Amino acid sequence: MAKRNAIFPANRHALYEEHGYSAAIRSGDLLFVSGQVGSRPDGTSEPDFGRQVQLAFDNLQATLKAGGCTVDDIIDVTTFHTDPENQFGTIMAVKQQIFSEPPYPNWTAIGVNWLAGFDFEIKVIARIPSDA
Structure with a gap:
C-alpha cells in the first residue's frame, strides 16, 4: 500500500498536531482537503462569526496552494454549520466572493x-492541475 502524501500549509500546524490529522492528502491528481475552520494560528477559534468564516476560507486557500491548487480547481464542497438558518447570509457573502462565477x-x-x-467548517476535493 502506498504511503499517504500529506500536505500542510505554512504556519498552520496547531490543530493538525493537536488532533492528529493532515490538512490534505494528495492521491493521484486529486487533493482531499480536511475540514478547515476559522482558527487562529494557535488553533483557537475566531469569536466573530463573519471573521471565522473568512478565516476558514483563507485557511482553505492556503491548504489548496500548498497542494498546488486554487479554488478554481475545487470539484466538491461540504460545509458544516452550527446554526444554518441564522448563519447562511454571512456564509453566502463570503462564498460569493470566492466562487464569483460559474461553473x-x-x-x-x-x-x-x-x-x-467552531461554528463553520469547510472541506473540499480538488483536482490538481497537470502542471502542479
Whole structure:
C-alpha cells in the first residue's frame, strides 16, 4: 500500500498536531482537503462569526496552494454549520466572493450541533492541475 502524501500549509500546524490529522492528502491528481475552520494560528477559534468564516476560507486557500491548487480547481464542497438558518447570509457573502462565477463546484451544506468550538467548517476535493 502506498504511503499517504500529506500536505500542510505554512504556519498552520496547531490543530493538525493537536488532533492528529493532515490538512490534505494528495492521491493521484486529486487533493482531499480536511475540514478547515476559522482558527487562529494557535488553533483557537475566531469569536466573530463573519471573521471565522473568512478565516476558514483563507485557511482553505492556503491548504489548496500548498497542494498546488486554487479554488478554481475545487470539484466538491461540504460545509458544516452550527446554526444554518441564522448563519447562511454571512456564509453566502463570503462564498460569493470566492466562487464569483460559474461553473460552481458541487456543494453540500450540513447542519450540526458541535464543531469543537467552531461554528463553520469547510472541506473540499480538488483536482490538481497537470502542471502542479
